[in-house]
Amino acid sequence: MLDRPKTIRQRKTSLVAGGAGFVGSHLCDRLLADGHRVLCVDSYLTSTPDNIRPLGNHPNFRLIEQDICTPLVIEEAVDEIYNLACPASPPLYQADPFHTMMTSVVGTGTLLQLAARHGARFLQASTSEVYGDPLEHPQREDYWGNVNCTGPRACYDEGKRAAEALCFDSLRLGQVDARVVRIFNTYGPRMQPDDGRIVSNLIVQALRNEPLTIYGDGSQTRSFCYVSDLVEGLRRLMAVDPNPGMPVNIGNPGEFTILELAEMVLDRLPTASRIVHRPLPKDDPQRRRPDISRAQSVLGWAPQVSLAEGLPVTIDWFRTAIKASRRRAQS
Ligand code: NAD
Numbered sequence: 001m002l003d004r005p006k007t008i009r010q011r012k013t014s015l016v017a018g019g020a021g022f023v024g025s026h027l028c029d030r031l032l033a034d035g036h037r038v039l040c041v042d043s044y045l046t047s048t049p050d051n052i053r054p055l056g057n058h059p060n061f062r063l064i065e066q067d068i069c070t071p072l073v074i075e076e077a078v079d080e081i082y083n084l085a086c087p088a089s090p091p092l093y094q095a096d097p098f099h100t101m102m103t104s105v106v107g108t109g110t111l112l113q114l115a116a117r118h119g120a121r122f123l124q125a126s127t128s129e130v131y132g133d134p135l136e137h138p139q140r141e142d143y144w145g146n147v148n149c150t151g152p153r154a155c156y157d158e159g160k161r162a163a164e165a166l167c168f169d170s171l172r173l174g175q176v177d178a179r180v181v182r183i184f185n186t187y188g189p190r191m192q193p194d195d196g197r198i199v200s201n202l203i204v205q206a207l208r209n210e211p212l213t214i215y216g217d218g219s220q221t222r223s224f225c226y227v228s229d230l231v232e233g234l235r236r237l238m239a240v241d242p243n244p245g246m247p248v249n250i251g252n253p254g255e256f257t258i259l260e261l262a263e264m265v266l267d268r269l270p271t272a273s274r275i276v277h278r279p280l281p282k283d284d285p286q287r288r289r290p291d292i293s294r295a296q297s298v299l300g301w302a303p304q305v306s307l308a309e310g311l312p313v314t315i316d317w318f319r320t321a322i323k324a325s326r327r328r329a330q331s
């Protein structure tokens with residue numbers, strides 16, 4: 001319940017579902033650095049143990065290898081639950097659409113019940129995809145969106161919309177102190193090289209001297225947030241009092257066409273790669289940029305890392321990761 005008194009313990013315990021993933025592993029690092037105990041729940045559906053391997057021996061870190069759609073019993077006290085568990089890349093979430101939808105609906109329901117039992121705060125990782133192919137630009141949180149509920153992206157978009165509904169019902173019923181963040185495209189070290197998202201695809205293709213694949217004519221836009229800025233936003237939304245009681249966009253309002261992004265990668269990475277065009281996937285959103293006024297006023301949050309700053313760091317990370325995997329393959 002919302003007002004359940006807590007025993008005073010020195011260290012907060014945070015459960016991070018999806019904690020082995022790209023964003024989740026950075027969040028685990030940050031929580032440990034902030035002095036929390038971290039329970040990471042992950043099935044490795046779209047990640048590997050690599051991202052959290054360095055945390056394996058940390059005394060305040062514990063991994064629970066489990067799918068969030070299955071019942072979860074945690075004996076120890078839990079203060080906060082971050083639900084990041086869900087495939088985020090379109091090819092990966094479309095690979096098993098039924099399971100993607102179940103992860104957002106059944107999985108979020110399971111974690112909300114766990115939060116209610118523990119009196120834990122809850123933060124749901126929602127997405128700019130709840131706006132679908134938006135008819136309003138930039139996207140404010142009070143825009144209800146333009147989602148095709150029968151298309152190939154629906155398993156993700158509609159699953160996340162249902163998860164938001166579960167969170168706000170839990171809040172209205174006084175069962176869980178639930179918060180919802182709508183995350184816009186985020187990039188940085190530890191994205192899976194082969195997960196099919198635009199930033200990882202372009203960098204990996206350029207590093208391998210392969211063609212840079214642009215879907216459609218490349219005039220569609222996205223706004224790219226560096227991962228440390230997102231993690232700061234997640235921490236602030238979890239901590240803020242009182243609960244804003246409404247979703248909060250977190251993203252970088254800098255808006256780039258996909259062709260501009262490809263040119264930025266080519267400018268920063270010597271490569272023999274050239275751009276090739278491939279068909280635009282169905283229902284691919286044409287424009288996307290967050291209105292972040294709410295994050296600024298409620299959380300005092302604004303992004304600190306521009307794409308020009310974050311891209312070289314990400315390129316360096318992929319260069320090292322690819323070299324290491326080549327070395328492993330040869331030995
Ligand atoms: P990711 O694929 O790297 O991480 C997701 C993690 O969740 C993986 O470790 C995966 O194994 C795990 N997972 C998936 N389904 C699971 C299940 N049923 N049970 C247990 N674990 C499961 O993706 P990410 O980019 O780190 O995204 C994290 C969250 O943020 C996701 O919920 C995603 O929808 C949301 N989000 C991300 C972005 C972005 O640009 N990165 C944008 C919008 C929303």
Ligand code: UDP
Pocket residue numbers: 089090185196197198199201202213214215216220222258280281284285
């Ligand atoms: N995209 C592309 N080439 C790729 C991968 C993606 O042109 O190799 C495009 C994709 O069609 C979309 C944009 O880049 O317009 C962002 O795609 P991503 O999958 O990263 O994220 P999302 O579509 O979910 O925002």
